[in-house]
Amino acid sequence: MRQIVCEAPDRMVLTEGELPPCGPGDAVVRVRRIGICGTDLHAYKGNQPFFTYPRILGHELSGEIESLGSEVSGLAVGERVSVIPYLACGACIACRKGKTNCCTSMRVLGVHIDGGMRERIVVPAAQLLSATDLTLDQAAMLEPLAIGAHAVRRSGLVAGETALVIGAGPIGLGAMAMAKARGARVIAMDLQEERLRFCQSWAGADAVVVAGPQAAADLAELTDGAYPDTVFDATGHAGSMTQAFGYTSHGGTLVYVGLVKSDISFHDPEFHKRELTLMGSRNATREDFDEVRRAIADGRVNIERYITHRAGFEEMIDRFEGWLKPESGVIKAMVEL
Known part of the structure; x- marks a missing residue:
């Protein structure tokens, strides 16, 4: 064999x-x-x-x-x-x-x-x-998309809220698609503009932001200064995962979907001031696989372009x-x- x-x-x-x-x-x-x-x-x-x-x-x-x-x-x-x-x-x-x-x-x-x-x-x-x-x-x-589905389900995101997904790789794209399926407004963030265009055409992202020094200001403008309700970091990059604290609204939720072989630190007064909820999201369950399967079967997710x-x-x-x-x-x- x-x-x-x-x-x-x-x-x-x-x-x-x-x-x-x-x-x-x-x-x-x-x-x-x-x-x-x-x-x-x-x-x-x-x-x-x-x-x-x-x-x-x-x-x-x-x-x-x-x-x-x-x-x-x-x-x-x-x-x-x-x-x-x-x-x-x-x-x-x-x-x-x-x-x-x-x-x-x-x-x-x-x-x-x-x-x-x-x-x-x-x-x-x-x-x-x-x-x-x-x-x-x-x-x-089913497996890579189920990871994004699990993160979205775990976050408690609901229709009408704004979700920021950082990282336009396969896992981040899955999180975008599942967040859209829940009726959320989705903002995609990545370093590569070509990937951001794909986020809009494939996952239906409502807005895109180029990662970098201007990102926080762009997010503030897109959300009337409130910042996104839920932020999913799917980069697996320690710098991005640290910066994500500053992109989350007061009372919001930050979900680490990506995994990094490193320590992550954050400024505690800012964390407490916003009363943030920090979550880790690991793998997926059969329930998430079933959710993705339904999304593929009814045409909400296009695997050919993925x-x-x-x-x-x-x-x-x-x-x-x-x-x-x-x-x-x-x-x-x-x-x-």
């Missing part, structure tokens, strides 16, 4: 591997699509927390069931599926509260354990979501370095098997 292994930072190799045994509650999935995300890129460059090498990357996955364990029901061989890559223990305090996305013993495919950058993968059947009504591309994109670059499995290693460059214009890269 062919597999691509990230052996160390800046080093990927194509190798042959053995398929692990399929247990009674497991399924063997023939991997057909692998989305490339910031986690993969950061791991490749050695900047990903919770990470050890060597590792098979890949957690944005869709494919077809090849075989099922003896205790599996509700799924069929040949069925198209999306993989929920967050393996929770089901027993810890977070799981007992229904917050399986932040299980104390969380294992994420492609991060804590080997992922799907291979021809076949064995996963618990409970981690599969039937996707017979979706294309393979759409099914693979995916901007493609490569075959054996081409990926040569293409990967180029996808890291801002000038490549990558929104979402997809590997096809």
Whole structure:
């Protein structure tokens, strides 16, 4: 079985591997699509927390069931599926509260354990979501969009409020799309004007702001001096995450969607003066996957334009370095098997 292994930072190799045994509650999935995300890129460059090498990357996955364990029901061989890559223990305090996305013993495919950058993968059947009504591309994109959906749901954003999403990458775009679906006014912020135009055409952003020294003044003008009710930072950049405190309204909410391998500090008097709510948003739950699935099925989210670059499995290693460059214009890269 062919597999691509990230052996160390800046080093990927194509190798042959053995398929692990399929247990009674497991399924063997023939991997057909692998989305490339910031986690993969950061791991490749050695900047990903919770990470050890060597590792098979890949957690944005869709494919077809090849075989099922003896205790599996509700799924069929040949069925198209999306993989929920967050393996929770089901027993810890977070799981007992229904917050399986932040299980104390969380294992994420492609991060804590080997992922799907291979021809076949064995996963618990409970981690599969039937996707017979979706294309393979759409099914693979449930995961990154579900992260944005989870952040929006967690924030409590409601129709009529103003949301600022900082970072126009795949996760930020998902948060924009889900915030719009809730009836919020959405402002997008990024360094690249080309990406901001995409935010307007793809996610329906109502206004855009170029990140930089003028950003706070621009936000004040767009909100009559009040600033956005909810700010989502999806950059994974410590400087941006710190500055986001100054972009949030009095009584507002700041949600960290992006993850940075660093400490974040803030000026406490400003935090208290505004009585801000600071949230972390991690991964997603099945509820978020279902919400995104409905949004794709009814046409509110266009996956064809979301995916901007493609490569075959054996081409990926040569293409990967180029996808890291801002000038490549990558929104979402997809590997096809």
